Amino acid sequence: NAGVTQTPKFRVLKTGQSMTLLCAQDMNHEYMYWYRQDPGMGLRLIHYSVGEGTTAKGEVPDGYNVSRLKKQNFLLGLESAAPSQTSVYFCASSYLAPPSDTQYFGPGTRLTVL
Amino acid sequence: GDSVTQMEGPVTLSEEAFLTINCTYTATGYPSLFWYVQYPGEGLQLLLKATKADDKGSNKGFEATYRKETTSFHLEKGSVQVSDSAVYFCALSDNYGQNFVFGPGTRLSVLP
Numbered sequence: 001n002a003g004v005t006q007t008p009k010f011r012v013l014k015t016g017q018s019m020t021l022l023c024a025q026d027m028n029h030e031y032m033y034w035y036r037q038d039p040g041m042g043l044r045l046i047h048y049s050v051g052e053g054t055t056a057k058g059e060v061p062d063g064y065n066v067s068r069l070k071k072q073n074f075l076l077g078l079e080s081a082a083p084s085q086t087s088v089y090f091c092a093s094s095y096l097a098p099p100s101d102t103q104y105f106g107p108g109t110r111l112t113v114l
Numbered sequence: 115g116d117s118v119t120q121m122e123g124p125v126t127l128s129e130e131a132f133l134t135i136n137c138t139y140t141a142t143g144y145p146s147l148f149w150y151v152q153y154p155g156e157g158l159q160l161l162l163k164a165t166k167a168d169d170k171g172s173n174k175g176f177e178a179t180y181r182k183e184t185t186s187f188h189l190e191k192g193s194v195q196v197s198d199s200a201v202y203f204c205a206l207s208d209n210y211g212q213n214f215v216f217g218p219g220t221r222l223s224v225l226p
Contacts, residue, residue, distance in 0.1 A: 004157070033214070042118070042203055042216035043158070059215075090157055098146065098207040098214060105157030 002026055004106035006091050012112045013081045021076040021109050023091030031094045032074035033058075033103065034066060036087040043090060049074055050097075081113045116141040118217035120204050126223045127194055135189040135220045137178075137204035145206040147171075147180050147187040152201045152219070161189075161202070194224045 007022040023032065030051050035043040045058030047066040055066045063085060065077045074093075078085060088110050092103040121136040139147065146165045150158040162171030167182035176191045187204060204217040 035216075040218050042205075042218045044216070045214055092157075098148075102160045102163075103158075103214075105159070107155070107157050 004091055004093055004104050006089075006106040006109050008109060009107070010110050012114065013078075014114050015082060017081050018077070018079050019081065019111075020078075021089055021091075021111075023074045023076070023093075023106060025072055025074075025091075025093040025104070027093065027095070027104065028071070029093035029095045029104075030071075031097060031101075031103075032068065033092040034064070034074065034076045035090045035092065036060065036085075037090060037108070038087050046076065046089075081111075083113045085111065086113045087111060116145065116206060116208075116213060116215045118204050118206055118215050120202075120217035120220050123201075123219070124221040124223055126225065129196055129224055129226050130193045131224075133189070133191040133194045133198075133222070135202055135204075135222070137187045137189065137217060139185050139187065139204070139206050139215075141185075141206055141215075143208065145208060147178070148205040148207070149176070149178055149187070149189050150203040150205060150216075152203065154200070158203060194222070196224045196226050198222060199224045 004025045033048045034046040049068040052071040091106040094101045094103045148163045149161040151161045152158045162173040164171040164180035170179045178189045201219045203219045207214045
């Protein structure tokens, strides 16, 4: 039981490049979330999903797209990376919506956009 | 919109000292409140939670009470250990999993 895993752990991009971050969970969770963590700002919700095939916007969705084609995977895409997207990205999952269930977080992906 | 405010860090304490990290919130409705802890190089872990007014969440010696009248959820521990050194986040959520708001985090360093 690996919990929530994120790939890659680190990445450096140039402005305008694209990439996809993968989040995988093996707990059969319905809900999955993508957050970004910036210094002094805590975590901010980018997008979330309440089940396979569904996605919804969070607080800061601009510049990101997501897909949930399989229940266990939640992908975060950057089509044209910008320096403002330099951040640490965390994925989380839960079986039920908070507060009925706990969110389990992955270890994070540190992304630098030059 | 909803928001969470935490005391500025970093907080540096000696081992066995008393810890308080202040957290206040603004929200519509009746949110649930959480404290998460992030150890170096790791993701966040739920430390404790409270889902209604006057509830007390507790775990690993940490406690926090949901105070609706003061819109606060302060984290306390009677005797900290070096292993408690981490960043602590206060957070709130609505009850539908669609609005989860985190505070900026407070870094705690405990010295032996």
